[in-house]
Every structure is written in structure tokens, then in C-alpha cells.
Amino acid sequence: MIIRNLLAGTALFASVSAPAFADKASDTVNMAFNKELETADVYFNTAREGLLLNHSVWDGLLYRDPDTGEYKGNLATEWTWIDDVTLELKLREGVTFHNGEPFNADDVVFTVNYVTNPDNGVKNMANVGWMDHAEKVDDLTVRIILKAPFPAAEEFLAGPVAMYPDQYYAEAGPTGMGLQPVGTGPFKVTELEPGKHFVLERFEDYFGGPKGKAGVAKVDIRTVPDTNTQIAEFFNGTLDFLWNMPADQTEKLDAMGKYQVVNAPAMRIGYIAMDAAGRAGESPMTNQKVREAVYHAIDRQGIVDALVKGSSIVVDTACSPAQFACDQSVEGYAYDPEKAKALLAEAGYPDGFDIDFYAYRDRPYAEAIMGFLGKVGINANLNYMQYSALREKHRKGEVPMTFLTWGSNSVADASAITSEFFTGGPQDDARDQEVIDWIESADSTNDKEERKALYSQALQKITKEAYWVPLWTYNVNYVMSPEMAFSPTDDELVRFFSFGWK
Amino acid sequence: MTDPILSIRNLTVDLPKGGDRPHAVEGLSLEIMPKEIVCIVGESGSGKSITAFTTMGLLPKALVPSSGEITFDGRDLLKLTPAEHSKLRGRRMAMIFQEPMSALNPCYTVGNQIEEMFEQHTSLPAAERRARTIRLLDEVKLPDPERIYSSYPHQLSGGQRQRIVIAMALALDPALLIADEPTTALDLSTQAQILHLLKELREKHSAGIMFVTHDFDVVAEIADRVVVMQHGRIVEQGSAEEVLNRPRHPYTRLLIDAVPRRTRVARDSLEGSAEMLRVAGLEKTYHVKGSMFRPGRTVHACKDVGFAVRRGETLGIVGESGSGKSTLVKCLIRLEDPDAGQVWVEGEDIAAYSRRALHPYRKMIQIVFQDPYGSLNPRRTIGDQLVEGPVNFGGDRAEAMARARELMKIVRLDPDALNRYPNQFSGGQRQRICIARALMVEPKVLIADEAVSALDVSVQKEVLKLLNEIRDRMGLTVLFITHDLRVAAQVCDNLIVMQQGEIVERGSVDQVFGTPSHAYTQKLLAAQPGQDWEVPDVSKLPPATGVMGMGGLA
């Protein structure tokens, strides 16, 4: 009986009666991170979990409405470009930090100058490196001086660039901030065990910006690394909110009919990068026909339908459709294994070839890709490794072919991905001067139309030359207790303040 | 006449199926009177220990008494429940074992272990228990009872431990004392003391003693009555005087005849025979490393040892355990490197030769070890092990095999045995094989290191005879290492006596036994049991009577 139950899945939960989600009464949402967050200081972590805390505990100067994509004032109420590299912002009055410290121009100046100073060792320079420094004009007016024109400035100011209290941070530093975060956001952190446990409570004195007052009194976050354990806890009612559930489990949970299951698109896309420039030595990947064959060989739609599921779509651009300037009219190469074989034969590989194939996440997707490659004769040997190890190998140019993903830090601008990988940097496998030039000029102008046009050109060429095989967009599955009210956005950001009850 | 303390009638103990015989003990009957020492004698496998263990109720589970009765204290012990039998043990009947080294629990002080007797069987207060324990320690003549009381077994010598076991056995003044080879594992001098102690105790206490042994000297020393066993049956019993001097059963006669005589078989003079081996100034010191809780110490195992042996001579090296004779042997065959001194073999001093230089001289000196079970590799056939030597010295394998067949005949084994494995042979056969193996390389000197000590008397006799024959036939020089003075007396030409790494006495057998000069030798000789017994010449006795049953008792 037990054996049979162990074998047959769904029978297991016959006895799982209506779980006791008693949390509406306590006004607390229990949720889990599946990795340990290194520090709560947003400038010293690069994790998605850190971004989540960032958005609920701190505020940026601006705010991007997740529904309309429109930028709104947040800690700043008005902002104007004085010139290409100078942005003046009027600050909101009467905002206080969780520790009671009032918010003013000094905080902005301190924060910007602190994080842009390389000596302070901020981890994610890409988020702040575009700023040179900030200047105080008066108590409620500041100017941020850019190093060079940076079109995505507003996006970054609405995203990762959080404002810190100058007095507290000067004293506590990153370590203190990591252990006792202080921000202006709708939630304050009341309990924190590094990497293990965060308790957020509604900040009653929240100034009431565009984020709005927190809908629940408390969010209790524990680190539960294992998906199964998370689901088990969810069944037992000790978790109310599952986030980033894999597609298969989500389907099963949905089929049980007891829980709310929501899927939302994410900005992350998957892609196959190939060593077109031949950095790893003479490899078949330097041949455009081979790259096209790879493109033709993989049934991306099939993988999306069977494995990725949700709101994911197949993409043919080296960026996410949700990003600005990501031209969706680019046409890729369709699934056609016969064509792929023919191309391989043309390229001089009628019997296919062996190649090292690297991946760091979503092992089943990688295996599925390998399965399709195998069918046209490309025998891919998987090297599944830690991200850091893979990235290092890639940077050294030792990776002929790899399955990667990029989430763009939820920055809704093509520059957050295309510029990262196609401007001749260590992870640029194409090293196409034309592409580099187009993107560089796109990134140094604030003219939106011009940028769109330049990006379109670059993206066209990237796909045409099959430098990458763009695969699909990712999606995020949320599973909630029946009482919870939450509508996810399509940028992989869980805004805790928008949690509520039905 | 008083009633016997113990009366065994018709006892049969079954062996588990598949053994070589159905019963361990069959139809056994005997009686023990108060203050009487009854010796049960027999070779290994005769069932003598099983008789003792059945009486104590300590048989292994596989062995079951199937018939007969053992009357003790008016009750049949075989009908008792284990719990009832357990109550008798220690209080009414007690036992002394062979191995004093392992008979005591290493984790508790000996005082504690003796006191347990009182704890279990009496309700004496603690102080009284202690006092009586101290008194017992005093009674078994242990020095400084207070110190001994709180000693752990490992801090005591074998003889002292045996006294503890005896004290334990005597604690509650039992009516029956069973001693199972109590002195076999002890040195000669200790054995003498223990035997003396037992005789004394018999006088003071009224207990009857069942004394199991294989040693006729011990029997002669201590027995009032003797029971001889063979293959689980009693073949003869009677008073000690009768059995020892006028044995009637052929088997008893065989055993007694096998006891080595204290006199040497006359041999041709060795005068003029060439010197074969000379040892001079041999020194060997061991450093025993300390452990975390024990300091290291240095043992001087050989001090300035020197002697010479002629061709054809048998030199006996006699000493108790720890006298350094084994170390001497190891140095001679270079299993150990001597610290100093010379070992001359045919004019070469091999003491300091490197392993490589030594190789050709290895075959000059060969050895037969004590343990017949440990000296043959169980995973190789006899033949393979025999040809090992010649092949190592560059010989031809087929030739060596032929010689092996030859030698098997000489040691009186079937040459077919060469294809078998050691486990298919008995102890005596193995020793013959070992002798053959040693002879394979045609050595000049053969060392017999306690080579017959582990064997039953009758087998021992055969092997000794074989050794002598081979010596004479091949002109070997023999170094005969032994702790057994009788054996030494019988086979050796000359003797050296070792004590604590030094040679304390040397001379011909007659000199050493007749007029010992060193106090230690004198003490050793005096400690021999059964000195008053002159082994009878069996051939001069009247013809043997047949198997006797209960006759002896009548």
C-alpha cells in the first residue's frame, strides 16, 4: 500500500486535507527564497532575491510603472536633463527612513558618490558605473553627473539604484546595512539572520509613493533551497507563496485545483552562444553554415511547449521582447532538421561532429537541445558547471558552444543585454566590428528613434549571422494560497508591497 | 569411608553432527572424595576438559549431555536449571583455568573481581567483603595484598594472576575445585609454586580437586588418583602410584613411554668434530615504544651471548619465557639484526652482512618453529612451499620437487601430500613438513625453536625421534631451543641456560643436570614437578590388560 503510494504520485495527497493557511488571520505572508542571499545591502549582492528586497525596502529616485512602462517620480518628483550628461532632480519632501532619518539631497549625494567610488568595491558596477557623481543643489534638489550619455539612465534610477540614509550608512557601512537594512520603502526589515531568514513588516510611516502602502502587515522569508521541500511546506501551510516554481510542478499543483497558480513572463531569455570568432581555436562554429544548421536543428517551439511552458515564447532576437529597442521583426531560422543536415554537409561535415557544449542551469533544457543537435549529427558533450566557472571559461574564450541565459537585471532596455555581449568584451563571441559600432553609437545617444534603428540593425545582423541562437523567453510561476491576492508583473520582480488578501 | 563430593555416572556428551565422532565424552564414571586430588590425564581431544566443563555447567551450547548423571551435594547437576546451577558455581564448586593471562577481566581491579564472589553469593557488608578479600590474597601468598587488591590484572604477572584466580575460587570455600590445566601456561618455577599452593590448600580446606592435565610430571607431583582418558572414554583409573608405575592399559603405557627420560641417549663423542657455528659477544636491545599513557622502556634481550657448536652436535638452549632465547634465534637467522657481536658460520661472520650479502648464507641455518599452525602458509600447497627454498637459491623447480618427494618419505609422509594444503594435516604432520621444508636447502645448522612444545606427548616423541635420526643421517648441527628440561635432557649433547638475556650456565647435559653451578639453574631444576617419579620401563611391565570400564573403582 505504502509502496504503491510511493510510486504513484497523486495518491499521496489524497489525505492532504485542505491545508491550514492560517495566515490571513495573522496578516503574514510566508514565503521562501531558494538560495541564500549573501547580504541585504543591494549594492553588494547580484542576486534576484536582492532585487526583490531592494524594491520593497528601499526606493529609487524614479519608479517605472510595471503595467504601462511609464517612468514616474518616486523619491524624486521631477527630473530634467540639463544636458546629455547632467540630470537634475527635485526630491520629495517629508520622506523619512525606517530609522527616522529624514530623506534629503545629502542622502542622494552620499549614496551616488559612495557607490560610484571604485574603492568601495560595489559588486554590481554595471548598475551604477554609468554615473560619475552627484551634486547637491539645495536640500531638495540634486544633480547627477553621468560619465557619458547613457540612455537607460532613467531605467536604472527606477531600478537597482536605491537611496541610502547617509548618516546611518556612513556609520554602519555595507556590513551594517547587510545586517540591519534601513530604507524608505513600504517594508522595513525587523528580523534578519544572514542568508537564512528575513522578516519584513509594514512601514507605517511610508510616504506613500507610487508603490503604495504595503497590503499585508508582514512578509516572512526563509531560505528553503529545495523545490520539493517548498512544495511540501506549501502543502502543510507553512508557506503561502511559491515563486519560481518549475513548469512541471506548477502544472501538477494547478491540476490539484486548490491553489492559485499564476504565470508571468520574465525578462530573462535563453540563448546558445557560439564561438563564431574562433577564440577557442579552429572549431566548426566559425562557419556560418554550421551556426545556421544549429539554428535549424533545434525545435525551440517544441522545447517551449514541452518543458519551458507558461507564457514563454520563442524569440529570434538577442534581447527580450519586453526591452526597449528589441526589434521583434527580426527573422530567424526555422526548425528544419533536413536543412540543418544539408547545411552541415555543405559546410563539410556530412557526418556531423563532436563538440563541447557548456551549460550552467536548466539541465533538462540543455539535454533537450543536445537531443535535437544529436539528430542532425552534432554530438554535443555536456559540461555542466557552476556559473562562475563557465563564465570564466567563456571570458577566456575557451567555450565553443554554450547554453546561457541573461535576465538583464530587469532593466527594460536592450542595452542591458545586447551591449553586454556584443561590444567586443570578453564574452563577445562574434567580435563583429559593424555590430560593435552600431551598438556603441546607439548607447551614446538619447534619441529613442535613432537607438531603435541602430539596435534593429545590430539585432538583424546577429541573428542573420547566427552568432547566437536566441531560444525563448523565460517565465515565472507563482503558486499562492487561495486567500492571497497578488498579480505578478512581467519583470520577474515580486513586489511584496502589492501582496494582499482576497 | 566418607561419601564422594562428586560422583559422575555414565556421562555421555554428544558432539554436534558432522564431527569425527558422535560423543565428546562417552560412558564416563568417576568419583572425587573430599581432600582428594583426582587428575584426569589425556591428550588433546580426549574429552578431559569437557568433563570438567560439564560438571561446572559451562559447556558451549553446541555440546549437550545426553545421558548419565552427575551427583553433587545430593543433586543431579544435569537436571538443574541454568539458574540453579549458577547458584552452585562459585559457592559450592569453583574452577581454575589454564590461561591466567586472559582469565581476568581487564577492566576491573582484581580486588573488585574477587569481591564479586561475596557480592553475588553472600550478604556481607562492604567492609567485611574487603577484609575477606585481603585475607584471601594473603592466603594465596600474594605479597602486599593491599596493593594487589587495587591492581588491574595487566599489572600482575601470570603466576600472580593465577593466584588471584585461585583466591577467587577459594573465596567461599567450595566443596569441589576444578582445575583445568592450571599450570600449563606458566613458567616452571611458577608452576612449582602453584602446585605447592594447591597441595597446601587441600590440607587447609576440605575440598576435593579435579585436576585436568596432560603432563605426567604434574600428575606425579600432585595426584592422589589418576583417570586416563582417550577419545572421550576412560581407559584406566586408579591410585597415582598404581597408574604411574604400573600402568595396565596399552594407551596409558604408550603415554607414559612417551614421556621423555631425564637421561640422555648415549651418543658417540663429538670430540674432533669441526666447529660449525660460533657466536660471540652478541647483543640485542629492544626499545619498546611508549603509548600515550605509558612510557617507553628498553629491554636488553641478549647480553654478550657467546657459544660454539660442533658439527653433529645438538646444543640445547634452555630458559623460561623472557630469557632471551627467542631473540637469540632471531638474530641467528637474521630476522633481527644484532646490535653487536659476531655469528661465524663456516668461517664467515654473517652478523653484519647486508641482506644481499647474506643471501647465500641463508640456507646454512634453517629453522623449525613452534606453532605448527602458523608456520605453513595456508594458501599454498605443501609442494609449493617446499620448493620455495631451492628455487630462491637458484635451483631447478623439477629437481627441487624430486627432492621434496624424497624428503616427504624421510619425514614419513606420503609424497602425495605435496599437492595438498596445510589445513589437511594434523599438528604433528605439519611439524614434519616444516622439518622437510627446512631440509630442502641442505642446511648445516637446524634450529628447532620449541619445535615440539605444542605437540601432544605421543606426537612429540615421534618428532623428537625424527629430528635425532635426521641429525645423524645428515650430519646436522642442531640448536634445540626449549623450556622443557626433560626434553632437553633427552635430546641434547650440551646445554646452555639463559636468564634475562644472559647465559648463566653451560656444559654437558650431565654437568648441567648433575652439578649445576648457577643458582638459577639449581632453582629451575628444583622446580621440576614429579621429580620423585622414575618413569617406568613399560617394556618390562606385565602384559597389558584390555579396556577397563569401572574396574578401577571396585
Place this chain on the structure above:
Amino acid sequence: MTDTTASESPAMTLSKAAPKEAPLSPRQAMVRRALRHRGLIFGALVMGIVIFIALCAPLLTQYSPYDQDLLARMKPPVFLGGEPAHWLGTDALGRDFWARLAYGARISLMIGLLAATISAVIGSVLGILAGYFGGRVDMAVTFLINVRLAMPVVLVALAVVALFGGSLMVVVSVLGLLLWDRFAVVLRAATMQVRKLEYVAAAEVLGASLPRVLWKDILPNVMNHLIVIFTLEMAHAIILEAALSFLGLGVQPPTPSWGLMISEGKEMLLFEPWLITIPGVALFFLVLSINMLGDGIRDVTAPEGRN
């Protein structure tokens, strides 16, 4: 005095009784004991089946363990209502589960055998040398053993695989290099014991060279320990590989390793538990059979070992 045989303990009477009846060579006696040993027979039987499956995998299934079918994912096995075409069902990529299991037996056995062989060579060489020579050699080996024992196996293995990437070779080497300690410890002790026996001395006196003594007199007499430890470590290596694969740091997919199958199935633990139950049970029985085989060999080669 160390005169022991003159005693007549009941146990000795028994053990001596046997050879008299029918003199068997040690090998014959061993075979006879082996045939009577139930655990050994069971172990050998299961092990035999696994080896058979591993060797004959291509004959036992028409599927390749690598062929995926995204439209037939996670089909349940026959006994849970699946179709007979895939009698053990299919995995998350639609690969035939039975084919993966059968080919996976090869991987598990190979990892076990290779890793145990590497560690057996390292461990027994060190152990035998230490046991034979004693002194400084022994001190050095004991130190190495201590160092090895002080290194947390799982942690180090995980770290190495994480840093160097997980290929079959890496996994096998890491396990082989980490599991030699027991060989060394046991063989050191066994060699010390055998070394004291007089036949070793006799061989030396008979002029046998050192390698010959080690090969002819020491090795055969510690061989039973070696074999027993070999089975133990083989089982250990198989379990560890599974654990590494489970933690995502073992051999590379799509290699059909049982550990990897459990790791892949773990994702759906709560919904399709058979995905981990089947390879888990297979792994359990393989390890069980190897261990029972080892226990059996120990009992059979050293009859006094258990009772």
C-alpha cells in the same frame, strides 16, 4: 610460555574435527561454505542479474537511453497504468526509463569497479608496506591515513567536481583517491598480523626476496580482507557517485547514471515518485547485493568471522 595447543577447549575439538573426515583443499572448503551461505548466494544472484542487465542492455531494450521524445514525457510505468511500449515509463525528456536503467547499470558498476580499483591499489600498497615494514614507513603511512581521514570526503569530492567539472573520469578519480583509507587501515593491520606468522619468517629464512614474500606469502593471506574491503568500497563509491549526482555534481547528463536519474526524478518527487523510486530501489539492491557479497566472502574465507 606460549604453549597453547596442549589445552583442549571444546571449540578446538570441533574445529579440528572437520578436516579429518574429508580432506578438502582450502578452495574446495570455501566453495562448499559459499554454497551454503544464503547471503552470499543472494548477493551473487542480484549482482549477477545487474551485471547481466548491464552487459546485455542493447538486447533487453530496443530504445536508446539517449533518445528523447518531448511529446511522451513522464509516462508512468506499466504497473501504474502506463503503456507496455515503455514498461518502466519515460523520464522528463521522454526517454525510455528501462533503457536508462539498464544502461545506467553499466555506469554504476563501472564507477564502482574503477573507483574501488584505484583505491584498492593505493590503499593496499600503502597498507601492506606499512604493515610489513613498520617503523618509519608505518609512521608515514599512518600519517597519510590520518590526513585522508581528516578530509571530509563528500565536501572535498563535491568541491573538486564543482571546480573541475564532472566527467566520468573526474568522478572516478576523485572517489578513487578519496576512498583508499579503509584498504590501508585494514590491510595494514592484517599484514602486521600475517607478518608475525612464522611462515613469513620461514620464507625469509629460505631466502625469498622481499617482493616474493609480499606476493606469495603476504598478499594471498590478506586477500580475503582486500576482497571484502573492495566490495565495501565499491558499494561506497556507487552510493557516493549517486550522492554527488544527486547534489548535481556527479557525472554529466545525459549519461544514464542511477544517481543522476534520482537527481532528475527528485524534481517531481511529490508528483511522480516512481521517477526516484525505481532508480532508488535499483541502487539499493545493487549496493545491498555488493555488501552481502562482501559479507559472504568474509564469512566464507574466514569461517571464524561470524560465529
Place this chain on the structure above:
Amino acid sequence: MLLYILKRLGLAVLVALTVSALSFSLLFMAGDPAISIAGENAAAEDIAAITERYGFDRPVLVQYADWLVSAARGDLGRSWYFDLPTTEIIGDRLGVTMTLGLLAICFALLLAIPMGVAAAVKPNSLIDRAALFISVVGQAIPSFWFGLILIVVFSIKLGLVPASGSSSWKHFILPTVVLGYYATPAIMRLTRAGMLEVLSADYIRTARAKGLAPRKVLFKHALRNAIIPVISLAAVQMGFMLGGSIVVESIFALHGAGYLAWESISRNDLPVMQALILVFSMFYILFTFLADVLNAWMDPRLRVG
């Protein structure tokens, strides 16, 4: 006595040094640590800055010497991931692991010793077979699999205990069973074998010949001797278990040192890994040392010269 302890300690330090040197060279041989520190979304310039800041361009030997010097001062470096002192992070996690380890070893001892003793007293009886079964199964069952099955049965199906976390004693039940069961077979086998050996020892025969009650023979005389090697095995097992709790901690999401180790591996947080290897090996060394002392304390042959 003192000298021997000093010698022993010297040896322990040497072992620890060797282990640390081995692990250091192993860890730092592979991969550029700067990328690990920078994290997944870091850009190129971040990585270059980090390489310089941490001095990863220096020779490995220099870096090891550096590490060693500060380790001697009790500073095992800063976690690249948390940017906190590793000692602080590990100290924070060690409690859970120690608790788990102690509970598990107690569980193992409580299960193994009585069963081992009972099995030895009645060989081939039902209880002997049961003990054999438990130990054979224990050796063969993969602990990660066993853990998952226990979660499914006791946590999901029966809802008796929580599936993960470490906030109450209930959370420790399943991990204790899994980890403890892992150590059980070895202890049970040793207890059984030891008891069998001891029970056939001469001094047990002596004790029985003294007419002692069977219980006293068994517990006072037999167990006391048989338990000595078991205790030292248990201590060594404890050392192993702390190092081996990675799997169990990751399944049950216990935030202990084992889980930290696993996470640190996937984060390439070398200082933490390095420190953990050192800490775990120190524990092993400490436990074996304690086992020796305990042995000597229990066995007068070692204690009294």
C-alpha cells in the same frame, strides 16, 4: 603523559596543516575566484576590479602563506559571498550541525548498541536477523533517497513532522533519523562482533564460573569490554557525520555548516570552503583524540602502566 599529549597535538596540527595545504592548492588551482565573487550578473569591469582588490594575481604559494598567517591568528578570511568573516558565518551555522550530529550519534548508539548486544547474545535468533537486516539495509540505502522518502511519508502523507527548517526540536527528528541511521550499521556490527568476541573470552567464562547472574556477566563483564572500541568508533563516526551532513542538511534545509558547505561550493565561495574543510578536519582530529582519551579512560590497560 603530558609529553604524549603534546606529541599527539603536534601530530594533529601537522595533519590539519597538510589538509589545509591540500585543500588550498586544490581549490585555488581551479577557476578565477574573482568571477565567483562578482556573481552572476556582474559585468567585466567589476571582475577586473575584484581581481586587483583581492590580489588573485599573486602566486598561489604567496596566497596560501598569507592565509596561513591569518589563520594562525584565528582569522580564516572573509567570505567572498557574504563579505563577512568566515569564522562568524561558520560559528553561526555550527550549532545546528553539532546538534544534528549529537542527536544522530545518540540515535545511532541507542539503536545500535542494544540491538548489537541482543544479536550477539543470541546469534541467529530473530533479533540477530533483525539487527542484520537493519544494518544491511542501512548500508545500502542512499541517505538522500531515504531522506526524501521519509519526507514524503512522515511529513507530507502523515503530516507528523515538518519537512524542513530548524526552528523547533520537531525539525530535527527526520534529519536525525537519516543521519543516525547512516552511522548505525557500523556501530551495530562492531558491537555485535565485539560482544561475540568478548563473550567467548576467558574472563567471561571466569565470571560465569563464579556463579554471577547472567545479567551481571553480560553488562558488567562483557559489555564493559565490548563497548570500548564502540565508543571510539562512535567518536570517529561523529567526526565523519559532521563532514557528511551536507546531503542531509541540504535535503532538510537545515542551515548548518554542511548546508553552508554545499552552498559555498555552488557559490564558489572559496574562503568558506577552505575554512569548512579545515573546521571539519579539526573536528575529526578532535574526535579521534577524544576517542583515544576516552579509550584510555575506559581501558585500564592503557591508563595504568
